[in-house]
Amino acid sequence: MAKDAGKLDKIVLEARRNAEKRAQGYRAQALKLFPWVCGRCARTFDHKNLQLLEVHHKNSNHDDNPPDGSNWELLCTYCHEHEHSKLKDSMGRDDGRQAEEAATHSPFANLKDLLKKKT
Numbered sequence: 001m002a003k004d005a006g007k008l009d010k011i012v013l014e015a016r017r018n019a020e021k022r023a024q025g026y027r028a029q030a031l032k033l034f035p036w037v038c039g040r041c042a043r044t045f046d047h048k049n050l051q052l053l054e055v056h057h058k059n060s061n062h063d064d065n066p067p068d069g070s071n072w073e074l075l076c077t078y079c080h081e082h083e084h085s086k087l088k089d090s091m092g093r094d095d096g097r098q099a100e101e102a103a104t105h106s107p108f109a110n111l112k113d114l115l116k117k118k119t
């Protein structure tokens with residue numbers, strides 16, 4: 001069991017390393033393809049602040065990296081953050097609400113049952 005977990009750790013670590021390598025690859029490629037301008041706020045970048053310019057995946061699939069750049073968009077780190085918080089909001093809010101309801105409603109339901117039994 002412990003051995004398997006160690007093996008899994010290695011696989012995960014390796015996959016992560018590969019993903020990082022690939023990320024550096026497509027970022028460099030995107031920076032070659034596109035002008036260094038944020039696609040949202042139109043802020044321009046140069047070598048001094050280039051680390052703030054990030055590659056966004058239009059279909060949010062980080063494994064989808066066509067070499068012509070059709071799935072990439074250069075966004076500054078702020079707009080990129082905003083873009084992802086929008087995505088998380090629209091997709092994650094229902095889950096959050098359900099979890100909240102499950103956490104708050106079920107104890108009260110139990111409480112009602114308990115009260116009913118008592119009276």
Ligand SMILES: [Zn+2]
Nearest residue numbers: 038041076079
């Ligand atoms: Zn921006």
Ligand SMILES: [Zn+2]
Nearest residue numbers: 055056057080
């Ligand atoms: Zn992104």
